[in-house]
Amino acid sequence: EQTLQGQNADKFLCAGDAALYLFNSGAQQLFEVKAFHEEYHSWFIGQAVQHDGRLLFATPVDPLFLVLLYLLKAEKEQGKFQALDQVVVDSEFSACKILLQCARVVQSIHHVTEEKEIGSKVYYKYSHDKTLMWLKKKVNQTVKVLKSNDVCVGGRVQSATFISSKQSTTVTEEDYIRYAHGLISEYIPEELSAELSKYLHLGLVRASNFITLPLQKRKLSEAPLEADEDYSKFNSSDMKNKKTNRKMSAAQKALAKVDKSGMKNISSFFTSKAKATK
Amino acid sequence: MAGDGSAGPGPGPGPGLVRLDLGSLRGASRAPVHLLPCVVEHDGSAAVDRYFTPAIRPQGGRSEKAVSFRGRSLQGQEVPVPQGYVGLVLKEDAQPCLEEEEERTVRVKSVFTELTAWNLEQAPSGDDGILMAMSWPKISEGLHAPVPEEEP
Numbered sequence: 001e002q003t004l005q006g007q008n009a010d011k012f013l014c015a016g017d018a019a020l021y022l023f024n025s026g027a028q029q030l031f032e033v034k035a036f037h038e039e040y041h042s043w044f045i046g047q048a049v050q051h052d053g054r055l056l057f058a059t060p061v062d063p064l065f066l067v068l069l070y071l072l073k074a075e076k077e078q079g080k081f082q083a084l085d086q087v088v089v090d091s092e093f094s095a096c097k098i099l100l101q102c103a104r105v106v107q108s109i110h111h112v113t114e115e116k117e118i119g120s121k122v123y124y125k126y127s128h129d130k131t132l133m134w135l136k137k138k139v140n141q142t143v144k145v146l147k148s149n150d151v152c153v154g155g156r157v158q159s160a161t162f163i164s165s166k167q168s169t170t171v172t173e174e175d176y177i178r179y180a181h182g183l184i185s186e187y188i189p190e191e192l193s194a195e196l197s198k199y200l201h202l203g204l205v206r207a208s209n210f211i212t213l214p215l216q217k218r219k220l221s222e223a224p225l226e227a228d229e230d231y232s233k234f235n236s237s238d239m240k241n242k243k244t245n246r247k248m249s250a251a252q253k254a255l256a257k258v259d260k261s262g263m264k265n266i267s268s269f270f271t272s273k274a275k276a277t278k
Numbered sequence: 279m280a281g282d283g284s285a286g287p288g289p290g291p292g293p294g295l296v297r298l299d300l301g302s303l304r305g306a307s308r309a310p311v312h313l314l315p316c317v318v319e320h321d322g323s324a325a326v327d328r329y330f331t332p333a334i335r336p337q338g339g340r341s342e343k344a345v346s347f348r349g350r351s352l353q354g355q356e357v358p359v360p361q362g363y364v365g366l367v368l369k370e371d372a373q374p375c376l377e378e379e380e381e382r383t384v385r386v387k388s389v390f391t392e393l394t395a396w397n398l399e400q401a402p403s404g405d406d407g408i409l410m411a412m413s414w415p416k417i418s419e420g421l422h423a424p425v426p427e428e429e430p
Contacts, residue, residue, distance in 0.1 A: 022298070032418075036411040042318040045367050046309030046388060049324040053313065055393075055408070059415050062422040095295060108424055137425035145420030149413055183421055 032061040063102040065187040071126040081123035142180035153179035302385035309388035353401035358392045360415045365390035
């Protein structure tokens with residue numbers, strides 16, 4: 001039994017250990033499922049008690065992030081123009097083809113590829129420059145949302161004044177960009193994340209901040225990187241995924257790197273993203 | 279919303295696919311949900327309406343509540359689910375012995391449009407994880423909305 005919040009969608013897609021996705025009928029839209037999970041919580045649901053205190057969120061995800069992983073793999077392995085159905089292949093995970101049914105993939109693929117039309121067929125090849133431009137636009141629109149929702153992007157995210165004090169005056173545009181970059185980096189390989197950081201002219205993290213802010217320092221030392229992500233628990237027991245093949249293809253490994261759980265604790269999104277730009 | 283339970287076009291069910299039967303949404307009842315600040319090592323029926331619900335008292339704030347639970351005073355806050363979303367309680371169909379390739383199905387058991395989050399000492403406020411988590415759908419929109427197309 002699970003509590004889940006979601007928009008219209010009717011298909012889960014569990015990619016082994018890598019991630020949990022949800023397609024609506026006809027696969028026009030792809031959703032990702034993330035767990036909100038704090039320790040020591042359980043539910044009362046109607047006249048029943050539920051030991052598992054997680055709340056799952058199913059939110060729309062840009063399928064281009066996933067296609068991008070396959071494009072990167074194809075670029076590395078073949079490095080030539082190919083039809084999309086040759087790019088999005090996964091011997092370990094044939095259901096990846098569902099991605100090609102997402103209308104948005106066809107509409108937006110030009111943001112990350114060079115295209116060649118031969119006869120009536122279109123062939124695609126990963127474009128690094130275009131991808132960086134596309135990711136920068138993603139960062140920009142994320143910054144807008146962060147600002148309009150008063151999300152605390154400074155170091156003291158978990159201060160007791162999350163709502164009332166809003167942002168302290170020291171929050172800079174760069175803090176927003178850095179935070180947005182951290183969020184985007186959950187969906188792209190590390191290497192690309194590093195290059196995007198350069199492209200955005202994000203300098204190294206101002207190290208002094210971490211030493212001088214006691215709160216930050218404490219958080220960094222007490223909370224190892226993935227302390228609050230409980231993918232092990234989720235994937236092994238709850239989704240009863242034990243039978244799925246643990247061997248992952250390259251793209252799945254890339255996916256796994258992007259978001260090991262697919263169901264990462266949402267609260268991790270509200271912790272400092274500085275780690276992502278180290 | 280389709281959710282007719284039939285397989286969509288394209289690739290058939292593969293390993294790891296789970297179907298959420300949205301047809302079950304039609305008959306689903308509303309059930310109040312409470313997020314408790316403790317672990318209850320049990321799954322199953324509980325006399326919530328007999329012992330818990332009658333003890334809930336309104337507090338100062340409009341959506342704030344208090345209750346006594348096993349001798350502890352809990353402070354609660356009604357939290358609406360994010361706009362455009364609906365809360366679903368899902369349950370997987372009994373699966374005696376699944377074959378590798380078999381598709382699993384989960385059904386909607388009940389729905390909710392708000393939940394009550396309970397804390398031990400202070401009523402949940404903005405820096406409580408559950409309230410922050412409710413802004414995730416909005417933030418995720420920024421990440422996943424299509425980027426504007428260039429002018430031709």
